[in-house]
Amino acid sequence: MTVNRITAAPGAQLSVIPTDKFKSNYFALNFYLPLEKQSAGELSLLSRVMLRGTEPHPSIGELNRYTDMLYNLTFSLAVSAIGSVQTFSFRMDFLGDRFVPQAEKADILDSALDFAQEFFCRPLVRDGAFLSEYVESERKLLIDRIEGEINNKDRYAMRRGRMHLLGEHPAAISPNGDIETVSCVTGAQLYERFRSILVNAHAEALYVGEFSPDTEGKLLDVLRKILPENRVDAPMPETDSFKPASDGVGEIVEEAKTRQGRMVLGYSLPYTGEESPVANAFIEIFSASPVSRLFANVREKLNLCYYCSASMDFSLGIMTVMSGISEKNVEKARAEISRQLNGMASGDVSDTELDRARSAIVSSIKTLKDTPSSLGEWYLRRIVQGAPSDIDALMDGVGRVSAEQVAEFASRARLCMAYFLRGTDE
Template identity: 35%
Template sequence: MKRIQFSESVFLNLIESDKFKTDYFEINLILPLREETASYAALLPQVLRRGSKKYPQMSDISKRFDYLYSTGFSARVTKRGENQIVSFTADFLRESLLPPGEHLMDDVFETMRSIIFEPLVNDGAFKAEYVESEKKNLIDAIKSIINNKNAYSMKKCHEAMCKGQNYAVSESGKVELVEKIDGTSLYNFYKDFLSHAKIEMFYTGTCDENVIKNHARSLISDIKSEKLYDLHSERFERTRDKVVEITEEMEVAQGKLVLCFRSGHTISDEKYSAYALFNNIFGGSPTSKLFENVREKLSLCYFCRSIPDAHKGILTVVSGIEVANRDKAQKEILAQLDNVKSGNISDEEMSSAKNDMINSYRSLCDSASDISTWYLSRLLGGSGKTIEDVIDEIGKVTKEDVVACAKATELDTIFFLKGTLTDGGEEE
């Protein structure tokens, strides 16, 4: 990957690849994750894609991209640690495959510029109809998380663990704050956001570097950058006298048991690859200790896996269980962690985990979007390593490195969603 800096706040990342029939471009606008602005940032891209000055209706935008050889366009909001990311992407046919004389890229960038930077505004406000419609959609989405019991339980555990920290804020915002937004306040946020956001652009394809640089510069040419947001994620290092335990009852058949640990490791650490390998061995793969023992051997859960947050320094174990197995499942999860801490790792487990991770990293190159997401995550975490760098590191991790990572992992918070129905059932 080649990284080009346009200004203090604007970067273009070029990934040369002839693997795809389409070129891929992504622009990410990044701000700190804060409760007072998260709802605005979550709503903004959905309102922008409803219509622009040149393409005032969603149907106009859709027709435009259909005309551009069915170019794919998307908008999304995510979070990495304590940063919120507003992303717009375009996936369009490679110019070498177009009829002679066609220059699709010019039109794709022009259309993206229109949607993102030339919005439909009247008297200093976004169109009220679009704002109210997208507010309803966003509120429905926020409320619907309770229908995904795994995501809901993890969210509740993280909120309890990181209470008072920005990590506990949802990238989707809060219902009561979304309800207060109107066209004027959203447009005021939009203007302020553009002038302070860090911008990371990614291009994957075969086009000439200078052509892409010119298109990228043109895309953001109207942005008048001021002082850049202070972007960082605080490593979770809070210590407690005792583990926090929370139980919530719900009319469902299955229980959800979530254990959150302080991992002591983030992506900025020189040896984070060792922690990633520890996670794979502990609970991050189908051959992990949690899967093989808690699920397969002892049948204490329907599923059980560990998920690290490489930006915050948290490891989350989530499992779906019969309510009656709650204590047994928790005890066995912790026993498997102790197994790794004690060095009970076979050569076969080490080899299997390394192969699994190396294959996963190599498979990233099968998707232009996945490549960009991976590099963006690394850049936000303060790491400039390439995929090949990390693959090389994984191969060099020792059993002693894995044991050290396990020993740094300490239980902090437990959330148990206790199902009150008695008819049993598989994962919900």
């Protein structure tokens, strides 16, 4: 895989992965800034308001009709977080020019780049503020969405569990914003925030797709029109890893009207970017597959639940274990999860487990190359995490992981928080 990395503007890089392997092309422009309560609320609302229209296409209907005529060009503007870094991401996915039916010739790549430029350079703004009608209706919809987090019990329990685990750490802030902030943001503040990120936020652009000699020039030209000349050379914000506030285990129980309880266990698990092969091997053996410790023991052997799985937040150095589980099985599941983790920490990691983990990780890394969006998103995430993104070097690293390294890594895990969403309809 060839990645051409070019400085597009101060504090803004363009990465290009030329390939004609896919039928569609992928373009992303991401902005990164520290995750803070006020900016999270503003950016979350801003992303929705900007999707309502541009100056040339001033309504959602006109915008959708225009992009659908471009053979279903799909685009999004979304907020998310990687550790305590807020991302504000514009993404487009569009059909390769060579797949347009011959009778209907169209230059979709050129039109898509024109559209990206229109989206950022010609937002629907009146007197220095986004259109109040759109701000008000999107404010209501965003508040509905924040209130609607309770609808998905898995996601809700995970969010609550993480919040309790992280406490005062900035990563506990929801990138979707909170109702209090969203309720009082104005269209003028949104426009000011929009201008501010264009000037002050570190930016990463990425293009994966068909490539001709002038493609790079076109991409740079569009980016230089979107990014103002007075841009600050902002570095990528850094995430502070999580440090537990105390030595104890916080026990939290909340209730919801559900048929099944949801358990979230939160661990601190310190990690540095270079250790990613070891961390991946650990999580693979502990939880990632149907032959992992948690699946084989908590589900298959003890039959305590339908799912029990762990995930690591590499940016923060935390691990969460989640299960949909009846209250009567919670203690048994916790005991088994601890038993498996302690077993690995004391060196009980077999050669078979390690071989399987290595094969699975190598396979998942190779598979990244198979879709433009998975390749692009993975690459951008590695940049934010400061982790190596050379795929071949990564696979070599996985081959060198030892059982001792995995055991040592497992021994760092410390349970800090146990959250249970009790189902009142069980």
